[in-house]
Amino acid sequence: MSRAWVREAVRLIEADANRSADTHLHVFPLPAEWGIDLYLKDESVHPTGSLKHRLARSLMLYALVNGEIGPDTTLIEASSGSTAVSEAYFARMLGLDFVAVMPRKTSQEKVQLIEFYGGRCHFVDIPSAVYGEAERLAAECGGHYLDQFTYAERATDWRGNNNIAESVFAQMRLERHPVPAWIVVGAGTGGTSATFGRYVRYRRHTTKICVVDPENSSFYGAWQTRTPDYTTGMPSRIEGIGRPRVEPSFVPNVIDEMIEVPDAASMAAIRLLRERTGHWAGGSTGTSLYGAFQLIARMLTAGQTGSVVTLLCDSGERYAHTYYNDTWLAEQGLDIDPPLAVMEEFLLTGRWSTL
Ligand SMILES: Cc1ncc(COP(=O)(O)O)c(C=O)c1O
Secondary structure, eight states: OOHHHHHHHHHHHHHHHHHSOOOOEEEEOOOGGGOEEEEEEEGGGSTTSBTHHHHHHHHHHHHHHTTOOOTTOOEEEEOSSHHHHHHHHHHHHHTOOEEEEEETTSOHHHHHHHHHTTOEEEEESSGGGHHHHHHHHHHHHTOEEOOHHHHHHHHSOTTOTTOHHHHHHHHTTTSSSOSOSEEEEEOSSSHHHHHHHHHHHHTTOOOEEEEEEOTTOSHHHHHHHTOTTOOOOOOOSSTTSOOSSOOTTOOGGGOOEEEEOOHHHHHHHHHHHHHHHOOOBOHHHHHHHHHHHHHHHHHHHTTOOEEEEEEEOBBGGGGTTTTTOHHHHHHTTOOOHHHHHHHHHHHHHSOOOOO
16 A cells, blocks of 8 residues: 555544544433432534544554555445444545445435445345445455454554543543443444443553443343353344344453343433433433433442443434334334333432333
8 A cells, every 4th residue: 555645544534533622521410419420421523423433533544554445445334324424424535435334224314424425325134244245345346344343442542542431531530520430331343342441441440331232132141141152133223232243342351230221211211311401312322321320220229429421422313213203113112101200210219110
């Protein structure tokens, strides 16, 4: 690859980061007397609207410094949507063709965003076919398969370099409980939980990592039984998190706890978030919030004070036709009233009653 081209490509990507501000850490209002603070790291404010902006930047830089990308390389990715949106943005920045291989059921809003950034969408009927199809396309056109599910955990520098963990800890510095008791995230590739888990160990913090997992996902079973090839083969309804197979980037040993969250609870939690804070988030934020509430209820029972940090991964705008559409919820058989009642009671009394 031409070193001059790579040098310029790296500069363009670094300049994008340099023009960007850090993402906000919002406070979710809890009763002050609890002595527990809940924060939401708002990743929806990245230029491409999600947490995946960080991943796409890291994957592009990783491929560039590995000499995998040149001025004529077509970039291919297997993605359920948001990663592809961000990668399409960076591909266009570098003047490269980009093809996203994705399940046919991916939301129309995300398809439009990929195309908006000049990417092309290639659909498969069976969600688990995305990997093989991406590999095949890359081989066929001599392109590069970015492969987020394999490289997410190593493309991000876990020691720092303004990764999401370092950013959260810096933003917590002046809070009354600056070192979080818990960080709660979902897993798509597993990269975010790996980054947080490694960072807290490296920085010698006591913070524990909790991964929330939606219905049908393989991660929970794999973590519980320490079976890396645990496979449900089932797609997740919560875009961005939950996988039919355990992805290579999932690092179970740095996860202290996992919580399974019903999809109706994720849907209920994003409605509650909007009502209480005005933030309009995607489904995976609801999964995280529902898990964070459970951990806080447990802290209250144990008489503990402290802080809990979770993520607002993307905006609800992308899911207006699905998660925020009552007809869609009814079609899916998702009743949000029982989990809403559980959360309302929790926020009033601090008690958590199981669904
Ligand atoms: C709530 C939440 N946490 C974490 C992630 C992390 O994804 P990954 O495991 O790919 O880093 C996502 C991805 O959409 C998410 O929505």
